[in-house]
Amino acid sequence: MKVLHGKSFKGLTTFKIGGVIENLYYPTTTEEVATLLCSxxxxxxxxxxxxxxxxxxSFENVLCTRLLNxxxxxxxxxxxEAGAYAPSVSVECMKRGLSGVEFLIDIPATIGGAVIMNAGFMGHEMSGVCxxxxxVTLEGEIKETTDIQWSRRWCSLQGAGVVTAVTLNLTKKDSAKIKKQMKEYHKIRVSRQPQNVASAGGIFINHAVLPWVLEEVPYLRCGDAEIVEGCPNFIVNHDRATFEEVMHLINLIEEHAQGIGISMKLEVKIIEEKRSEV
Structure with a gap:
């Protein structure tokens, strides 16, 4: 198991925001994950x-799954394994003529994260192939399950422990046709979402209501954090945005949504505590 000290969340997240991690653990096997959770x-x-x-x-203990790949x-x-990078898995499946995960091509997640969040695009979700x-449960017990409930950007394993591996059911298809579909998905994503900027992707699950909510929001920027005009579910970090600046915009949206009778549902995971909790 690899253990690093003094690393920052800025270098570990796509938002490029966050404090120092005292102990960063990179387990390489399911058994090592179980050992950590038993501690x-x-x-x-x-x-x-x-x-x-x-x-x-400051964060005391963080477990990263990226070496489970x-x-x-x-x-x-x-x-x-859960730490495999989803776009890389998508490409490898394409090369082997296996269809089903083309939609993962531009989702910057691990496979485990994609399952936990039921990641999806253009009507396809992980629930359809998983x-x-x-x-590994919070008590350190290794389990395998097929009994999973799914909804938009949610599955019933959230909060149950740490996903370590996933079995996917795919279908045979011509690699050229799969590659063509992936290129089409990429083109759609580029046309709809900001590119080459620091962000956490979509902030809210029920983002379709944001155009109405933002009619009530007086401004779209706080420091170096900005709600993207034309793509309001994205908040970007232009360079030195802080946690407080992003949270101010999130809270602003939530408050104005409540004012018109809408309850926003967060998709992004917010971590604030010093002493970590699973």
Whole structure:
């Protein structure tokens, strides 16, 4: 197991915001994850860091799954560890003529994170290809389950522990056709979402209501944090945005939404505590 000290969330998240991590653990096996969760320590869990907004405070223990990244193909089924990078998995499946995860091509998540958030694009979600999930409970017990409930950007394993591996059911298809579909998805995403900026992707699950909410919001920028005009579910960090600046914009949206009878549902995970909790 790899352990680093004094690393920052700025270098581990796509938002490029956050404080120092005293102990950053990179387990390489499911058993090492179980050992960590059996200890007296508590942890924040991260993968690719694309859905995390961390405060500038100090964090004691963080567990990162990125070194759990092995894959095993058997026919049209893929067993993939949770830390594998979702776009890379999508490309590898394309090369093998396996269809089902084309929509992951531009989602900057690990496979484990994609499952936990039921990541999706253009009507396709992880729920449609996920056959089973291996995870470690908060008590350190290793389990495998097929009994998973799903909804938009949610699955029933949230809060249950740490996902360590996933089995995906795919279908055979011509690689050229898969590649063409991936290019089309990429073109759509580029046309709709800001590119080459620091952000956590979509902030809210129920973002369709944001055009009405933002009619009530007096401004779209706080320091170096800005709500993207034309793509209001994105808040970007222009360079030196702080946790407080982003939270101010999130709170502003939530308050004005409540004022017109709408309850916003956060998609991004907010981490504030010094002593980590799973």
């Amino acid at each position: 007296d320590n508590t942890f924040h869990i991260i993968g690719a860091g694309s859905k995390i907004l961390a405060s500038e405070g 092995k894959t095993h193909f058997e026919g049209t089924q893929l067993r993939v 056959a089973s999930v291996e995870y």
